[in-house]
Amino acid sequence: MSFVAAERADVLDGAGLTALPEPAGHHRRRRPSGWHLLLLPVALLMIFPFVWLVITSASTLAETRVFPPALPVGFPVTWIENMVHNYSAAWTQAPFGRWALNTTIVTTVVVIGNLVFCSLAGYALARLRFFGRTALFLVILATLMVPFQVVMIPVLLICKQLGIVDTLTALIAPNLVTPFGIFLLRQFFKTLPVEIEEAARIDGATRLGTLVKVLLPSMAAPLATVGIMTMLWSWNDFLWPLIAITSQNHMTLQLGLSSFVGSHTTNWPVLMAGTVMTQVPMLLIFLVAQRWFVQSFASSGVKG
């Protein structure tokens, strides 16, 4: 490749585009890109904590009390034996199963609630004319700006009044509808052409019918964003469960994990095993649906 063409290709490469194909007869081996020198160490650094997490969960307690630490002996059989021992120890020493069930229930209900109620509210705020619409939207926006720490004590007191402290309901109810979801969906509805809805209305469809049958199919992307962001946030939430839940059987995975730390400050292999168990669900979903995750984050940033 000539020098000029190489430079040109480089600029386009920096934009993720490919240059035009070289004319036949100019076959030179491309040097491996220097970018690997940056990306490979960085990528390895990013995943190293995970790797070390799993390796430690495959160690014996004695092996973690040596300095400097070394890879556990006996790959792979002893590793698997250790893992069986550590993971079952974590499973029996703390109700991880119960915690997983709690978290799954809370997250599922919160995600479904948000998808349904934020869609309804977002659609109404975008398309329906009713008294107080603008004021309502501004109030919802305002609550977005207030940090959680400002309201967490009164919310706790309200939950006390409702008698739901230390129950899953307290984890679900305040998060059933989030201003973030409403804002995102309202903005989305505003971008849809009005003609489709008008046509449906003239054909006699109700508002709800229009929303469900006509608009829902085109809502896949924003719904996925709201769903994924809500799911991730709810699964990993820590501060509110810390305040609202006191009994061990009602804890969520993250809250339970942090309590597990207290009783296992020096039993690293078992602690790591417990940690792996709490992270696997989200990591698995992420690996399978990475594109959806990335898209959700990107679009919420663009709209934000």
Added chain:
Amino acid sequence: MSARDAAVATQRGRRAGRWDRVLASESTTGWLFVSPAVIVIGLFGVAPIIWSVVLSFQSNDLVTPATWIGLANYKALLHDPMFAASVRRTILYTVLFVPVVTVGALGLAVALNRRLRGMRFYRTAVFAPVVTSTVATAIMFNWLLDPDFGIVNALLVKLGFSAQGFFQSPSQALYCIVVMTVWGWLGFAVIIFLAALQGVPQELMEAAAIDGATRWRAFRRVQLPMLGPATLFLVIWLSINALQLFDEIYVTTRGGPLSATTVVVYYLYQQAFQVFQAGYATAIAYVLFLGILLLTVVQLLIGRRFVHYRS
């Protein structure tokens, strides 16, 4: 009533009446649709905001009846050295965290925006920390940076340095928190920047290539200006989150050692749930809110001066 409402009613085979008008009216439907949101956000959003204002004017231990003390909480805050120290630490943390993540993510995004072999692996590796919880991240780094048996110290010793105290050293603990949270947030920022980079119109980059621009020139003149909105969003979003740092502190250092990592929200938590001064804690929360608001406004104003939006 409108012709449309009459048409709808007639289609249903009845004479259009007043009840039909009410039922079919947009207003009713509108309020019906927003009612779940109004209930939840009203009860758990608006009401607590108002209640917390009242709370900040009280002396309240969450158990016995509260007493009204007016502005005493806020006055006490002005003279509280522990609060002032927590503010300093929070600002230090934010000033380190935000630029490192922003600049680092920008570089990474540029590198990840290319067509390279193994790009899928690189991207997955960079994004994965985003889905880990703050608790798990804290546990992982607690172990990595363990002073006695951690692998980081092992590496340092092997390279000839001395073993460090990390989370157990008052002078190093906060910086360890910075490293830990940078690891957790980098992927998110990279995603934002990547999306912005990919939003640069193809024709612009092709024109730059044809005009003979070097790679650096093309980046600086074409791509970088278009990253303005994304950078502004990130700086604001990262700052807001940095000022509210809590989870990682709770799981690693509990505000220690020697209060070295007691940031504002952790101090707030201690006041509310360990010292049982809920009113004082809420006053702290409002001051924090004010600080966040001020900083965001300043950042937006600066942004308006320097950020160019595509027309």
